[in-house]
Amino acid sequence: MIENIAEHVNADANLVRRGRFVTTAFLIAVDDADYLIRIAEGRVTSVTTGPFITPHYSFALRASREAWEKFWQPLPPLGFTDIFALVKNKLLRIEGDLHPFMSNLLYFKDMLASLRKGAS
Amino acid sequence: MMSPRFEPIVGRYLCLDLFGRPHRLYVEEAGSGIPLLCLHTAGSDARQYRGVLNDSRVTANFRVIVFDMPWHGKSSPPAGWQNEEYRLTSRDYVRMIVDIAAALALDKPVVMGCSIGGRIVLHLANEHPERFRALIGLESAAHVAPYYDVNWLDRPDVNGGPVCAGVVSGLIAPTAPAAERWETLWHYMQGGPGVFKGDLHFYMVDGDIRDRVDAIDIRRCPLFLLTGEYDYSCTSEGTLDVAKRTGAEATIMKGLGHFPMSEDPGHFVSYLLPVLETIRKLSVGSAH
Numbered sequence: 001m002i003e004n005i006a007e008h009v010n011a012d013a014n015l016v017r018r019g020r021f022v023t024t025a026f027l028i029a030v031d032d033a034d035y036l037i038r039i040a041e042g043r044v045t046s047v048t049t050g051p052f053i054t055p056h057y058s059f060a061l062r063a064s065r066e067a068w069e070k071f072w073q074p075l076p077p078l079g080f081t082d083i084f085a086l087v088k089n090k091l092l093r094i095e096g097d098l099h100p101f102m103s104n105l106l107y108f109k110d111m112l113a114s115l116r117k118g119a120s
Numbered sequence: 121m122m123s124p125r126f127e128p129i130v131g132r133y134l135c136l137d138l139f140g141r142p143h144r145l146y147v148e149e150a151g152s153g154i155p156l157l158c159l160h161t162a163g164s165d166a167r168q169y170r171g172v173l174n175d176s177r178v179t180a181n182f183r184v185i186v187f188d189m190p191w192h193g194k195s196s197p198p199a200g201w202q203n204e205e206y207r208l209t210s211r212d213y214v215r216m217i218v219d220i221a222a223a224l225a226l227d228k229p230v231v232m233g234c235s236i237g238g239r240i241v242l243h244l245a246n247e248h249p250e251r252f253r254a255l256i257g258l259e260s261a262a263h264v265a266p267y268y269d270v271n272w273l274d275r276p277d278v279n280g281g282p283v284c285a286g287v288v289s290g291l292i293a294p295t296a297p298a299a300e301r302w303e304t305l306w307h308y309m310q311g312g313p314g315v316f317k318g319d320l321h322f323y324m325v326d327g328d329i330r331d332r333v334d335a336i337d338i339r340r341c342p343l344f345l346l347t348g349e350y351d352y353s354c355t356s357e358g359t360l361d362v363a364k365r366t367g368a369e370a371t372i373m374k375g376l377g378h379f380p381m382s383e384d385p386g387h388f389v390s391y392l393l394p395v396l397e398t399i400r401k402l403s404v405g406s407a408h
Contacts, residue, residue: 075294078349082290085352088267103278105286 001072001115002028002035006044008114015114016042019107024100026108027060030068042107059096061112067091072115083112129173131194136223138190138198138216145220146194147187151179154253154403155229156396157221158186159237161259161379162208162323163273163284163316164307165193168234171300171385177393181400182230187220191315193307206318209326213240214247221251230399232256235354235378236319239327241343242362246332249341254399256344256392257368259351259378261358263328270324274314281309284316291378293350304382336366342402343368344395348376369395 009015019042028035034050036057063071063086070080079085086092094101101108131148148166150173158169166186173184188195191206217240221229230253233241238260245255273284285305292301308316336343345368347359356372363370373380373391380388 079352081294081350082352084268084287084290088352098272099277102272102283102286105283106289109286109289 002030002037003047003049005037005111005115006047008117009042009044009111012114015107015110018042019104019111022100022104022107025057026096026101027055027057028068029060029062031065033065044111057096059094059098059101061092061094063092071112074116076116083109127170127174128179129170133194134187134220134223136219138219139212141198143190143198144196145187145190147185147224148173149183149185150174151181151183153181153183154400155224155226156182156184157217157224157226157229157231158184158381159217159231159233159240160186160189160192161235161237162319163192163288163311164304164379164382165189165195165310167193167307168304168379168382170382172381172389172392175385175389178389178396182396185224185226185229189216191312191318197312206314207326208236208319208322210240210243210322210329213322213327214243217244218248218251228253230254230256232258233260234258234381236323236327238345238354239323239329242329242333242336243327245336245338245341245343245366246329249337252341253403254342254344256346256395257359257362258346258380259348259354259359260345260362261354262330262333262362264324264353264358266320266324270317270320273317273320280313281311284308284311288378291351291353292383293348293375293377295375296377296383300383300385304379307382333362333365336368338367342399344398345370346373346380346391346395347371348373348378348380350375350377353378371395 022042023040025038036048036055038046070077083092128150129148134145134147160166160168165188169186172178191197231241238257241255241257285308288308289305345359345363347356349372359370
């Protein structure tokens with residue numbers, strides 16, 4: 001499912017425009033499964049599935065599969081509508097260099113939420 | 121096609137001394153009857169109440185008055201602001217509300233506040249119950265602990281507007297209409313540098329009223345609490361705890377989040393009207 005993030009983001013011209021200053025790699029961890037997402041000027045250029053020996057990324061978002069699956073429902077349950085709700089409830093950890101994430105917060109939030117389109 | 125029209129809202133600038141310094145505040149109002157003074161959330165401004173001000177079901181019996189706090193919206197920071205760091209305290213916030221109500225010569229107004237405004241009505245209930253006809257707390261809790269580093273909100277290498285909108289965007293109910301959601305976020309994007317962070321000093325540190333909630337006497341001033349179910353900042357649990365400890369009436373609003381009056385105004389007013397009707401009946405009762 002996470003592999004679809006490139007398709008969702010790159011098809012959304014306005015989201016790509018809003019992320020035009022984002023060139024980085026970040027990691028999504030679903031339980032112990034890692035996904036490395038590379039972005040160049042707002043476009044997702046690759047999604048690589050772990051395990052990795054020496055992954056190179058700016059920041060990582062780590063949560064359980066159960067938490068991500070609730071978050072990615074088309075209409076998530078209370079407490080799972082936003083990554084900050086997960087953070088507040090200690091269900092998601094954001095670690096590493098948060099600068100690219102915080103300085104493009106709405107872009108990354110919309111990127112993560114784009115996977116809800118593919119949920120059923 | 122929409123024909124041009126004016127809304128019934130009238131805006132003026134009020135010049136008054138606050139905290140011993142001259143201030144210039146932007147004030148809007150609509151309607152007539154019982155004064156209802158409304159307080160916006162941290163880092164935003166009184167445009168959040170546009171739907172309440174424009175709703176004739178409210179303004180038929182209530183004179184709705186909103187103001188942009190100093191440093192917010194179209195209100196200016198006081199002269200000399202460039203040499204200080206803005207930080208809202210409980211003491212200043214209470215004084216501001218009392219002084220503005222007095223400057224406007226409001227006769228025992230109802231005060232309705234959201235988030236930081238929902239917190240300060242608890243302080244008003246505790247310190248000045250005799251001054252107010254009733255208090256309405258939207259997204260009201262006795263305390264909210266920090267759950268992210270607020271320094272991200274005010275630093276030169278992060279664009280302050282979008283990051284302030286970004287940290288609050290998830291507090292809006294996912295079911296809110298897109299236009300009202302993005303209007304709400306736009307207000308956050310327009311805040312001055314450091315202002316949202318300065319308000320959060322009250323919200324997350326100075327405004328903690330957990331140790332005085334039990335002292336609130338709702339017989340001296342009725343207290344009503346309305347909280348959106350999707351609010352994970354001021355949670356339903358936080359509101360229900362205040363209700364339990366004070367005896368205040370609390371309603372958890374379905375399909376609403378942290379900015380009910382702004383994110384889905386019509387839906388919010390359907391929850392507000394019964395509260396206003398109760399207050400109106402109490403007012404009629406006390407007049408005889």
